[in-house]
Amino acid sequence: MRLEKLIAKHKKQILNQWFEVLTGTYPSDTARFLKANPDSFTNPVGGTARRSMETLLEALIKNAPPEELTPLLDPLIRIRAVQTMFTPSQATAFILDLKSILHTNLANKINDPQDRLEMQAIEKRIDRLLLIAFDIFVRCREKIYHLKATEEQSKIYRAFARAGLVRENIDDQPETGTSK
Amino acid sequence: MSDLPKNDELFSKLDHRPSGGGDWMDTPIDIRPGMYCYTANPKSMETLSAPNARKWNPMEEDWLLPDNWQEIIHEGLKDRLERFRSLKIFMDICVRCGACSDKCHYFIGTGDPKNMPVLRAELLRSVYRNDFTTAGKIFGRVAGARPMTLEVLKEWWYYFFQCSECRRCSIFCPYGIDTAEITILGRELLNLLGLNIDWIATPVSNCYQTGNHLGIQPHAFKDMLEFFVEDIEDITGVNVMPNFNKKGADILFITPSGDVFADPGTYTCMGYLMLFHFLKEKYGLDVTWSTYASEGGNFGFFTSHETMKRLNAKMYAEAKRLGVKWIIGGECGHMWRVIHQYMDTMNGPADHLEAPVNPITGTKFENAASTKMVHIAEFTADLIKHGKLDLDPSRNDNLRLTFHDSCNPSRGMGLLEEPRYVIRNVAKHFYDMPANTIRENTFCCGSGSGLNAGEDMELRMAGGLPRANAVKHMNQKYDVNMLACVCAIDRAALPDLMSYWDTGADVIGVHELVGNALILPGEKERETDLRGEDLPGREEEADE
Known part of the structure; x- marks a missing residue:
């Protein structure tokens, strides 16, 4: 509990360092832009990242369950999943960096075994967050493949089928379902 | 089994940090699937009597270009500089103030600096300086010039087809440079070598x-x-x-x-x-x-x-x-x-x-x-x-x-x-x-x-x-x-x-x-x- 309060107290500093790490994964010109423009409509990557990271840190402190963490992390991973300059591990590694940031900021304040236990618990939550990111990333990639696979059918083929210009009836098509 | 990498090979390649910045001219082109469209069907090219109709793959080293492709590009650019006064002006007047740099949706979304309108234009402008300006001919890279190489050509193709010619950047340019026009003419030059995409051709x-x-x-x-x-x-x-x-x-x-x-x-x-x-x-x-x-x-x-x-x-x-x-x-x-x-x-x-x-x-x-x-x-x-x-x-x-x-x-x-x-x-x-x-x-x-x-x-x-x-x-x-x-x-x-x-x-x-x-x-x-x-x-x- 003591550690959680300490993190809350240093939240701003921790978030700034975490955001810095995230922007550091981009080329320097891009990183400069992501940090400098505070408008979330003309800088949706920077804006989404700041929002996601802040809410995630708060959720981690209060040990929120995965179903609460997922919607907070989703918008940021959704962006990184289509930024093809990143491999999957590069897209998600910033989550692990939160561990070292917490250490750097809190090392000299962790004194007794209870603190260390608390730190271990928080690190475990960060590991779990990485697994959630893995799920989201794969889901986003599946969504992209689904869009690629159904692109023509869902637009042109459907219009032709409705008009009876193709032999198969669209109603006879197997239900493919859609992933979010 | 023999094709599988050994453990130490795998770990030596694990790097969670993408390669960093540096000068854009030194950043090598990295053509990635998902970022480009399939190349033009030769049959469609032939219908239009377009040059160099053939099957080619951007992921392969050899793009099956005509032997004199550099000459074709040089002459093509020269011809367009004479015909389109706007192109000549857009090549000369940019002061690289950066007003357009963060206005492109592809830059904002992909995070790739070569999608900054100023840099995308610079891909063409650098060759223009090298071939057509005195400063570029004498001072070369110091004057922002570089010769036309296969790497440069590939960069043109990759990035001129990552611009939707939407002109959002142009409304922020204090000199009124229309970067869409640069993309349009860049694509026109690429078409001289048969480098179109199939979704267009x-x-x-x-x-x-x-x-x-x-x-x-x-x-x-x-x-x-x-x-x-x-x-x-x-x-x-x-x-x-x-x-x-x-x-x-x-x-x-x-x-x-x-x-x-x-x-x-x-x-x-x-x-x-x-x-x-x-x-x-x-x-x-x-x-x-x-x-x-x-x-x-x-x-x-x-x-x-x-x-x-x-x-x-x-x-x-x-x-x-x-x-x-x-x-x-x-x-x-x-x-x-x-x-x-x-x-x-x-x-x-x-x-x-x-x-x-x-x-x-x-x-x-x-x-x-x-x-x-x-x-x-x-x-x-x-x-x-x-x-x-x-x-x-x-x-x-x-x-x-x-x-x-x-x-x-x-x-x-x-x-x-x-x-x-x-x-x-x-x-x-x-x-x-x-x-x-x-x-x-x-x-x-x-x-x-x-x-x-x-x-x-x-x-x-x-x-x-x-x-x-x-x-x-x-x-x-x-x-x-x-x-x-x-x-x-x-x-x-x-x-x-x-x-x-x-x-x-x-x-x-x-x-x-x-x-x-x-x-x-x-x-x-x-x-x-x-x-x-x-x-x-x-x-x-x-x-x-």
Whole structure:
């Protein structure tokens, strides 16, 4: 509990360092832009990242369950999943960096075994967050493949089928379902 | 098994940090799947007598270029510098102030600095300096010059096809440099070596041979429209059969073929049919469709000036053959840039046509006095303004709308108020997106200028992020559930974009909204909208 309060107290500093790490994964010109423009409509990557990271840190402190963490992390991973300059591990590694940031900021304040236990618990939550990111990333990639696979059918083929210009009836098509 | 990497090899390659920055000239090109479109089908290239038609793969080292490709590029650039004064000026006057650098949706979304408009232009400008300026010839790299190499050529191809020619960057340039023009000419140079993409080359070839992008023959085009007529009759009880190729009609109507052949544009097309039927019944206006000029879009615009001119010529030719007074154009994007900024000087003046005057309201369409072609949103707005349409906006009550300004109608011809005016009169719930994402500042759908393919989905989704992000905001703040637009590419591209970014909004053409609200003479009580879904307030009755 003591550690959680300490993190809350240093939240701003921790978030700034975490955001810095995230922007550091981009080329320097891009990183400069992501940090400098505070408008979330003309800088949706920077804006989404700041929002996601802040809410995630708060959720981690209060040990929120995965179903609460997922919607907070989703918008940021959704962006990184289509930024093809990143491999999957590069897209998600910033989550692990939160561990070292917490250490750097809190090392000299962790004194007794209870603190260390608390730190271990928080690190475990960060590991779990990485697994959630893995799920989201794969889901986003599946969504992209689904869009690629159904692109023509869902637009042109459907219009032709409705008009009876193709032999198969669209109603006879197997239900493919859609992933979010 | 022998192909599998050893453990230590695997670990030595594990690096969670992407390679860092450095000077852009030293950053090697990294062509990645998902960011480019498949290359042009040689058959389509041959139809157009385009040079160097062959199968080639951008992921392979050898792009099968002619031996003298450097000479072809040099001569091609020289020729265009002489012919297009704008190009010469755009090459010389940029001071690299950076005002445009963060305005491109592809830069914002992909995070790749070479998608900054200034850097994308610099790809071409560096070669221009090397080949055509004294400073560049003497000082080389110090003066921002570099010789044309295969690496540079590959960079051109990769990044000129990561620009949708939307021109958002151009409105921020203090010198008025239009970076889209640089992309246009860059692509034109690439075409000299046969370096086109198939999503452009094949529609152009189809359009050249059969009149529309999909290569649909006239009888099938007519079949589709007749099918819509049947659907409309089921919904309204009214037969709205249009004229086809009617000589002596008042007006020729031309729309992008996407409205005829691809959902959800097809519902917009039904809206056009209903509007023209209404005008014929009430005011005797005689509009005809053409099964030959069956494409408003012009992918020649994304290939070369000459190709654009060739495809555009059919509009005036068909108007002349049919002897109409003037032309109405449907909801389309780049079609309007071609019409508004090129057609008149390319294939005009169309002296065989009359300066457009709405015979129902008497309004003179001054801005179309020369091109003789009026945007349907402007035409409909004029009718509504004069109280000439019978409308029941409550039929769109289930829709909470926002409007996406398509790049070309907004920045290319200033069509900003008319679509909004129409929407506000045919639906009750309309909310504009944040000011820095609409009107002249609008963000591209991410799929314009021939990039609306399936294989470059990552590029499209990343590029469309700023647009989708604003729509999502509207969904969260105002429960917006429908994104209206006046462009066929938008109607094809935005549903995927809305779906990936989970915005909670679907996509609709403005004239689908008009079709829903329009009260046709003699119609029965409608139970569904044009998509066959229960009208608002009708759901419970349908359940009973």
